[in-house]
Amino acid sequence: MLRIQNIRSFYGNLLVLKNLSLHINEGEIVTLIGANGSGKSTLLKSIMGLLPPRQGLIVFQDKDITHLRTEKIVRLGIALVPEGRHIFAPLSVQDNLLLGSYSRYSFRNKSEVMADFDRIFDLFPHLVKKRKQLAGTLSGGEQQMLAIGRALMSRPRILLLDEPSMGLAPIIVEDIFAKITKLRSEEKTTILLVEQNAEMALDISDRGYVLETGKIVFQGPREDLLENAEIKRAYLGK
Amino acid sequence: MGSIYALAALGFNIIYNATGIINFAQGEFVMLGAMLMAYFAAVLKLPLLLAFIVVVLLVACVGLILERGCIHPLKNPSILVLVMITIAASILLKGVTMFIAGKEVHGMEYFSGENTVVDMGGAKVPTQTFWILGVLGVVVCGLVIFFNLTLAGKAMRACAFDRTAASLMGIPTKRMVMFSFFLSAAIGGMAGAVIVPISMADYQSGAMFGIKGFGAAVFGGLGNNFGAVSAGLILGILEALTAGYLSSHYKDALPLAVLLLVLFVKPSGLFGSEAAGRLKKF
Amino acid sequence: MMKRNIYIPYAVFLMIVLLAPMFVKNPYYLGVLVQVGIFSLVTMGLSLLMGYAGQISLGHAAFFGMGAYASAILTGTCHWSPWLAMGAGMLITACVAWFVGTPSLKLKGHYLAMATLGFGLIVNIFFLAEVDLTGGPSGYTFARIPHITFIKWTIKSETSSYYFVWGILLVILLLTLHIIHSRVGRALRSIHADEEAARAMGVNTAQYKVGIFILSGIYASLAGSLYAHYIRFVAPDPFGLMESVLLVTMVIVGGMGSIWGAIAGAALLIILPEALRFFQDYNILIYGAILLFIMLFLPGGIFGGSQMLWLLIRKIPGRRQEAKDG
Amino acid sequence: EKKEEKKEPIKIGAIFSITGGASWLGEPERNTMVMYVEKINKAGGVLGRPIELIVEDTEGNETKTVNATKKLITKDNVIAIVGPSRSGSTMAIIDIPGEYKVPLISCAAAESIAVPVRKYVFKTPQKDSDAALRILEHLKKKGVKKIAIMSEASGFGDQGRLQLKKYAPEYGIAVVADDTYGPKDTDMTPQLTKIKATEAQAVVNWSIVPAQSIIPKNMKQLGMTIPLYQSHGFGNPKYAEACGEAGEGIIFPAGRLLACDTLPDDHPQKKVLMNYKKEYEERFKDSVSTFGGHAYDALFIIVEAIKKAGVVDKDKIRDEIEKTKGFIGTGGIFNYSPEDHTGLQKDAFEMLTIKNGKFVVLQD
Amino acid sequence: MADPILELKDVCRFFGGVRAVDGVSFCVSKGQIKSIIGPNGAGKTTLFNVIAGNMKPTKGNIRLQNRNVTMLPDYKMASLGVTRTFQTIKIFSNMTVLENVMIARHPRSRAGFFSAAFRFPWMRREETSLIRESRKYLEFFDLLGKADHPAHTLPFKEQRLLEFARALANEPVILLADEPAAGLNTRETKDIAALIKRIRDTGVTVLLVEHDMSLVMDISDEILVLDFGKKIAEGTPEHIRKNDEVIAVYLGRRAEGA
Numbered sequence A: 001m002l003r004i005q006n007i008r009s010f011y012g013n014l015l016v017l018k019n020l021s022l023h024i025n026e027g028e029i030v031t032l033i034g035a036n037g038s039g040k041s042t043l044l045k046s047i048m049g050l051l052p053p054r055q056g057l058i059v060f061q062d063k064d065i066t067h068l069r070t071e072k073i074v075r076l077g078i079a080l081v082p083e084g085r086h087i088f089a090p091l092s093v094q095d096n097l098l099l100g101s102y103s104r105y106s107f108r109n110k111s112e113v114m115a116d117f118d119r120i121f122d123l124f125p126h127l128v129k130k131r132k133q134l135a136g137t138l139s140g141g142e143q144q145m146l147a148i149g150r151a152l153m154s155r156p157r158i159l160l161l162d163e164p165s166m167g168l169a170p171i172i173v174e175d176i177f178a179k180i181t182k183l184r185s186e187e188k189t190t191i192l193l194v195e196q197n198a199e200m201a202l203d204i205s206d207r208g209y210v211l212e213t214g215k216i217v218f219q220g221p222r223e224d225l226l227e228n229a230e231i232k233r234a235y236l237g238k
Numbered sequence B: 001m002g003s004i005y006a007l008a009a010l011g012f013n014i015i016y017n018a019t020g021i022i023n024f025a026q027g028e029f030v031m032l033g034a035m036l037m038a039y040f041a042a043v044l045k046l047p048l049l050l051a052f053i054v055v056v057l058l059v060a061c062v063g064l065i066l067e068r069g070c071i072h073p074l075k076n077p078s079i080l081v082l083v084m085i086t087i088a089a090s091i092l093l094k095g096v097t098m099f100i101a102g103k104e105v106h107g108m109e110y111f112s113g114e115n116t117v118v119d120m121g122g123a124k125v126p127t128q129t130f131w132i133l134g135v136l137g138v139v140v141c142g143l144v145i146f147f148n149l150t151l152a153g154k155a156m157r158a159c160a161f162d163r164t165a166a167s168l169m170g171i172p173t174k175r176m177v178m179f180s181f182f183l184s185a186a187i188g189g190m191a192g193a194v195i196v197p198i199s200m201a202d203y204q205s206g207a208m209f210g211i212k213g214f215g216a217a218v219f220g221g222l223g224n225n226f227g228a229v230s231a232g233l234i235l236g237i238l239e240a241l242t243a244g245y246l247s248s249h250y251k252d253a254l255p256l257a258v259l260l261l262v263l264f265v266k267p268s269g270l271f272g273s274e275a276a277g278r279l280k281k282f
Numbered sequence C: 001m002m003k004r005n006i007y008i009p010y011a012v013f014l015m016i017v018l019l020a021p022m023f024v025k026n027p028y029y030l031g032v033l034v035q036v037g038i039f040s041l042v043t044m045g046l047s048l049l050m051g052y053a054g055q056i057s058l059g060h061a062a063f064f065g066m067g068a069y070a071s072a073i074l075t076g077t078c079h080w081s082p083w084l085a086m087g088a089g090m091l092i093t094a095c096v097a098w099f100v101g102t103p104s105l106k107l108k109g110h111y112l113a114m115a116t117l118g119f120g121l122i123v124n125i126f127f128l129a130e131v132d133l134t135g136g137p138s139g140y141t142f143a144r145i146p147h148i149t150f151i152k153w154t155i156k157s158e159t160s161s162y163y164f165v166w167g168i169l170l171v172i173l174l175l176t177l178h179i180i181h182s183r184v185g186r187a188l189r190s191i192h193a194d195e196e197a198a199r200a201m202g203v204n205t206a207q208y209k210v211g212i213f214i215l216s217g218i219y220a221s222l223a224g225s226l227y228a229h230y231i232r233f234v235a236p237d238p239f240g241l242m243e244s245v246l247l248v249t250m251v252i253v254g255g256m257g258s259i260w261g262a263i264a265g266a267a268l269l270i271i272l273p274e275a276l277r278f279f280q281d282y283n284i285l286i287y288g289a290i291l292l293f294i295m296l297f298l299p300g301g302i303f304g305g306s307q308m309l310w311l312l313i314r315k316i317p318g319r320r321q322e323a324k325d326g
Numbered sequence D: 001e002k003k004e005e006k007k008e009p010i011k012i013g014a015i016f017s018i019t020g021g022a023s024w025l026g027e028p029e030r031n032t033m034v035m036y037v038e039k040i041n042k043a044g045g046v047l048g049r050p051i052e053l054i055v056e057d058t059e060g061n062e063t064k065t066v067n068a069t070k071k072l073i074t075k076d077n078v079i080a081i082v083g084p085s086r087s088g089s090t091m092a093i094i095d096i097p098g099e100y101k102v103p104l105i106s107c108a109a110a111e112s113i114a115v116p117v118r119k120y121v122f123k124t125p126q127k128d129s130d131a132a133l134r135i136l137e138h139l140k141k142k143g144v145k146k147i148a149i150m151s152e153a154s155g156f157g158d159q160g161r162l163q164l165k166k167y168a169p170e171y172g173i174a175v176v177a178d179d180t181y182g183p184k185d186t187d188m189t190p191q192l193t194k195i196k197a198t199e200a201q202a203v204v205n206w207s208i209v210p211a212q213s214i215i216p217k218n219m220k221q222l223g224m225t226i227p228l229y230q231s232h233g234f235g236n237p238k239y240a241e242a243c244g245e246a247g248e249g250i251i252f253p254a255g256r257l258l259a260c261d262t263l264p265d266d267h268p269q270k271k272v273l274m275n276y277k278k279e280y281e282e283r284f285k286d287s288v289s290t291f292g293g294h295a296y297d298a299l300f301i302i303v304e305a306i307k308k309a310g311v312v313d314k315d316k317i318r319d320e321i322e323k324t325k326g327f328i329g330t331g332g333i334f335n336y337s338p339e340d341h342t343g344l345q346k347d348a349f350e351m352l353t354i355k356n357g358k359f360v361v362l363q364d
Numbered sequence E: 001m002a003d004p005i006l007e008l009k010d011v012c013r014f015f016g017g018v019r020a021v022d023g024v025s026f027c028v029s030k031g032q033i034k035s036i037i038g039p040n041g042a043g044k045t046t047l048f049n050v051i052a053g054n055m056k057p058t059k060g061n062i063r064l065q066n067r068n069v070t071m072l073p074d075y076k077m078a079s080l081g082v083t084r085t086f087q088t089i090k091i092f093s094n095m096t097v098l099e100n101v102m103i104a105r106h107p108r109s110r111a112g113f114f115s116a117a118f119r120f121p122w123m124r125r126e127e128t129s130l131i132r133e134s135r136k137y138l139e140f141f142d143l144l145g146k147a148d149h150p151a152h153t154l155p156f157k158e159q160r161l162l163e164f165a166r167a168l169a170n171e172p173v174i175l176l177a178d179e180p181a182a183g184l185n186t187r188e189t190k191d192i193a194a195l196i197k198r199i200r201d202t203g204v205t206v207l208l209v210e211h212d213m214s215l216v217m218d219i220s221d222e223i224l225v226l227d228f229g230k231k232i233a234e235g236t237p238e239h240i241r242k243n244d245e246v247i248a249v250y251l252g253r254r255a256e257g258a
């Protein structure tokens, strides 16, 4: 579904992604793990067109999206929950969600969008009470839920999540991972998950990649990763 | 008078709401609107409505050009650099206007006939005031509806707060910024067009509109359109009261002093919500 | 900021300043340089406030004016010695800065800009309105402002004015450099980066902000006094809003975050219009265009730009750093 | 070699506020200078040498004026200077001509420019005090006892205000209101409302900026019927135009230039005025104003002085300027003396009024 | 309880109608690592803000080393030895790594405008010793090699370390660490755990907010649980792990198993 071929991305002169390739099949949950600063977030930015790669190719459903503008990419059905949430602090929770549907909102599907509100509030009942509150005054965890909910409002075919568990209470992390599984099974959303919490992430995914200083150093089905001694030591803390 | 400040303040707010930039060339938009209106209506003698529409469109285009030429090319500008750029742009606009239109003052008749006044309980109010208030009312209602009730308006606010996140929502951020300049220039142009019969204009009038508008925008709580309008009107009334009853020397100073005191007591402006104020980045 | 020797650039600058009159003999050019010196003094203070502490002021021309008017009135009307008047001017300015700064600096961003702008306008209106004290809009005409006397020299000719103003500037520059590279300078920069974190480190941010506001006000006041004794005529016009904006522009165009940038900015924006005199009416266009150009292509200001150029010439960005690491 | 030297131009400097707040002054002044210098050069120059005119812009800013003056004197080595346009600017440089011994003829009105007399400084505009006196005279004639003063918050307005207040008692006139407004104000209703509530029988407004055109409009809106007097700063047909209908009947003192076509044919100034008006309006497609006239007067006073001195020597030229007698200019007939560097008396002013949108000499 | 360093009594902080912290009382004794856990939005960060003087409590009383510090502003608290790291990293990005640490020594030095301007000898000596001491702290965190780098160029983890170095350089009595392991992987989290223990061993009391239970359970001497601004449990890790209410609102089933 999403294929990335030999991309090289730079911040100024700093080469961060070095000939990186990976692919995600329809309906999969794929986890990407890697140390701090290895380039995970950079990869997601490159996919979204926020930091277009200087070389290489990104193909989504047989369409070359390497140099498309971010808005266009979103319209094609890719959504990102960015690292650090990036919610719209001065707007209400509800407006944040509404903006999530910007790419597909029109007069005709208004009721559809409204129905999606309920879907999101079903997923995160915690937010229901805070509908009218300004998003900036939510606690960290609430903001994370909002960010995910907002991304889902665009009904993406593939959802990219950058460290969704960061700063969340264990019970909520558990919940979010459960929700991610549910998204896949019920809505057939494909998911690329970037996580520090490697063990839990791998538990729910089909395959995984390990990124080190801008290169994929290991890839394979979940079991392979969970059993690899090197990965166990470096990322699972065992 | 206050309604002019209010209109100018609204222009500031729009760009601020969409980009987080304070556009110091806003006053020049008003000036341009006034000059062009005087030209089209008084010199070319176009019908009022036609002249008005042409003026607003022209000024809006200037706003667009400004955005395309000066704001757009920048990759990652700091707020201060943007402010300086708008100041430089305003100097340039002033210069160009001076060349094209000369240094004279331009004025024109009231929309509804020369020097018509309405008697309102003893006080004589020029009819043009009602034109101004009318335009102001329409603009304010339009803006309130736009920013608070339409998706595009909310998208614009989202853009101002976090452009990256906005583009992740599929919002075409660059077009939003362009549009905000277009809109605020259009409102500036409108303000200029309706006030020129009362206040006249020359190529240097921009600064005054700019300062007063900025004051009203801040006074009312930046980004808050309702606040801007109220603050603009309050400022105008305070000025008139000071000039009329206290000292005409200090008629500009006193309202400012009041403004400062309000800011000291309520750092986010008269109508700015404090919580929202803290969340905005500067 | 790298730990660099601050004295080497200072010494180079000192030599340039001392030797300049050998090459620039025409009184007109010297006069322009005197003004560069005077404005550099103001922008230095403003650069401390904006570039280091991260607080904007759109009212600095008011402090400049207060110094000028204090000198004019105290020497002219009250017949004080110019030196005494200068000191008194600085004292008054400091008090006003304290009084205004304490509540203003609690504000942030555009609100602070508006507050300082408002303050500047009020002071200017005061100059205009208090006709009996200031001479009102026509300027201070009650008496001619005397020349200043330094030990036994009367500062009258352009050359003596040049050395006098730049002498003072050099002393203040040295003190300022010292402040920047000290505990105080660090505290100021920490406020710029993150006020909350600075307070969490035990920095009394409110006090420092007001402190630097007062200090920059004093610089401006001193410059104002020098201006008054140099031009020997004061009127409200040169201390209005546009002048405040000009001062801020100087700092930004020069490059914030560097005292040298402040001097470069003052020099550019004083010399440029003089150089553009040739273009007559067109100078406003060219001036605006040049400003726009600088801001568009050198967002770091002249100083930032020249640093970039220097790195480009050396082709190896960050080599100095590596050398230090090794 | 001697021939070469003869051809070398005579440099005359001019400093006007061509841009900035007082560009209404500087622009016609500059235009006038440029036009007549060209003319003189075409006619063979002065003493057989062409005149080179160097114009500098002050932007109405004191610091810039100082720079401009110094530049003209020390870099361009001009032999005389015309300008500045504004009183404040003139006051800022008032000592410089003396320091460098270069004669200067200011185009600004303030009395303090020529009082006390400074050896190298002259001026061409009529004195503020004379304008004030003419207005007061006229008021007295009309039997007005109480007036309200409005003035713009600038050097010009302030000077006029002071003169009016100083001389009003001598004419038995009381000042019952004294208000100011900013040069960029757009609405004077509050001040006028206040005045309306007083017993003032006339409003005297002293201003030089476009804002003064708003006053008659505001007065009309307020239904005020008392007469409005303006200062000589009103002497620009554009201001009258901007007033529109409301301007009818405004009374103000001015040089005769504005109403020269209504002068009797035998008036000594008539020819000079008509010529200047015609030439200016033909060349610049713009109506003539008194300010350009000030520059005209200054230029020709200097030219005459050079001719009389016979050599291009700053001091000699200065001496000749001071000896100017009976020079017929646009502002009046100039008679300088060591005690008087103004050269004009109050009869240089004529009281004008607006009739059918045109300036005409007031007959009574 | 022996030797309470910090004592809170009935502390409340409301935002309009939101009761972010609602009547919390507890003590921290010297040399302890005490953790505060609770669901998102329970009021942990707010509680930190109140203790650090960044926000005034709506009600209640705070005592530091038997001294009432309830209403003191944050910079005073810092000079009294209450230092914090932030949930979102707040380093001074416009300064070098070394200068970041030197700032933390601010309350322990005294050069002012005047003495700085004239460079009195004592002030220069102070500066030299400031640099020496600051380098010591950098060494402790293995950051000495990057002392002259602009702080913002450090990788995320090293920025966290720098925050700790800065906090320690302040010579705190008590260190408030807000989610220091957020965004770190399991390995790196272990490093942080070791680090916090090391810090405790230098005699500094630590108050910790963290969602990573492996870290919290591993190093805490005591745990306090907040929910909706109220204290719902307090005790040793073993005790908390078994508390039904805590499991229900916070830990979830999985943690129970672990």
Ligand SMILES: Nc1ncnc2c1ncn2[C@@H]1O[C@H](COP(=O)(O)OP(=O)(O)OP(=O)(O)O)[C@@H](O)[C@H]1O
Binding pocket: A011, A014, A016, A034, A035, A036, A037, A038, A039, A040, A041, A042, A043, A083, E154, E155, E156, E183
């Ligand atoms: N805006 C930027 N400018 C310059 N360099 C950057 C920028 N953002 C990231 N980097 C650098 O790029 C590299 C990869 O960063 P990235 O954020 O992709 O890492 P990551 O794997 O997501 O790490 P983390 O686990 O901390 O989120 C790092 O070395 C980082 O320092």
Ligand SMILES: Nc1ncnc2c1ncn2[C@@H]1O[C@H](COP(=O)(O)OP(=O)(O)OP(=O)(O)O)[C@@H](O)[C@H]1O
Binding pocket: A137, A138, A139, A140, A141, A142, A167, B275, E015, E018, E019, E020, E038, E039, E040, E041, E042, E043, E044, E045, E046, E047, E087
């Ligand atoms: N300035 C504020 N205005 C209004 N409500 C606020 C404000 N700050 C925090 N709150 C509310 O107070 C509650 C507690 O917030 P706090 O940030 O302390 O939670 P937390 O325990 O640190 O959560 P997390 O673990 O997610 O960081 C939340 O419900 C939040 O929405």
Ligand SMILES: [Mg+2]
Binding pocket: A040, A041, A042, A083, A162
């Ligand atoms: Mg990342």
Ligand SMILES: [Mg+2]
Binding pocket: A140, E044, E045, E046, E087
């Ligand atoms: Mg928190």
